[in-house]
Amino acid sequence: MKLLETVRGKHTSPETIATAMTFGKALKKIPVLVGNCPAFVANRMLNCRSNESLFLLEEGCLPEEIDNVLEDFGFIYGPFKVFDMIGGDTSRRIREEMGLVGKNVSKTVPVRYRNGHRFSAITDVLFERGLLGQKTGQGFYKYEKPGAYETMINPEIETLIKEYSREHGIERRRIPYQEILERCVYSLINEGFRVLEDGIATRMEDIDTIWIYGYGWPRHLGGPMYYARKMVGLPRLYERICYYQSKHPDIMHWQPSDLLRKMAAEEASKPSSNL
Structure with a gap:
């Protein structure tokens, strides 16, 4: 990856910023000050796309439909292929750090809402079933073996998603x-x-x-x-x-x-x- 997000703090000096940016270029990266x-x-923006992709699953889409649209737009990989590459365990740790899942989350709050806003727990269902993506050979897609890259449709996921929608009272529809x-x-x-x-x-x-x-x-x-x-x-x-x-x-x-x-x-x- 050529990108290097160079993070400035509240009191970072201009000299330190200049040094960090120069060092990034020496690494043959493209540093951007943020x-x-x-x-x-980027991850802050990406989180919006990731969450919206999950809501689309709940409402009627399947992973390959969403990935096909985004890849047709020009992305190399759609969001669910990316999820499988990152791994369901890594995504789970991120949500735990954000306070969206885990022992400190109130059990009285409906699963569809966290911190007053809509939330999808589909990825947690996959995590609990051990469907972590490429590393386990199954995630939103199936793989010939753990660690393989070539994706195959996973019939189990379609059943899982439809059950999730039904359980949470979400009426599925065809989404254009x-x-x-x-x-x-x-x-x-x-x-x-x-x-x-x-x-x-x-x-x-x-x-x-x-x-x-x-x-x-x-x-x-x-x-x-x-x-x-x-x-x-x-x-x-x-x-x-x-x-x-x-x-x-x-x-x-x-x-x-x-x-x-x-x-x-x-x-x-x-x-x-x-x-």
Whole structure:
């Protein structure tokens, strides 16, 4: 991986930042300076896509449907192939650290909600059944043997997901291609604008660099922030995010970014060109 997120602290000196950035280049990496927060920049944005992918599973999709849409968009791997590569045990430790699962989580809180927001426990069901991904030969996909990369459809997962939806009273439906794409991509872009609001990244170009060199964003689409501005258009993006918020008010990442709202309004107010 070429990316190196270089994290500055509140009191980090300019000399230390310069030294760290120079050292990153000496390692033949592409260093990008970011602020300090849980998950930093890319993983913070990626978490939105990951969570939205799980909600799509609950509502009617299967893993391969979502992965196919994202790979058709240009990603090398869809979110569930990535999950299997990372491993269900690693993902479980992350959720435990975030206080989403584990002994300190109240048993009186419905499994669909954590900290007042919608939450999917599908990955915990896989973890409890030992379906950890490539390392065990089964996860969201099946593998010829533990450690193999070639994926095969896992019939057990379809049954597991449908049982989960039924158990939690979620009515499954056919979800169209465009909705899958928008919910996965627009959710992470909205979080990118929040990252800028919070000062964790200082430039949109930095976010685009992070995603291209670290997370496989398709280069011909220029990075998520470039894609939002130049290919979707901020007024259209903001409109769709507001739409999904109205449909899913209990999902935190659909709360529109104030920065996006402001920039979308500014773009909408500009006179259109006849050229």
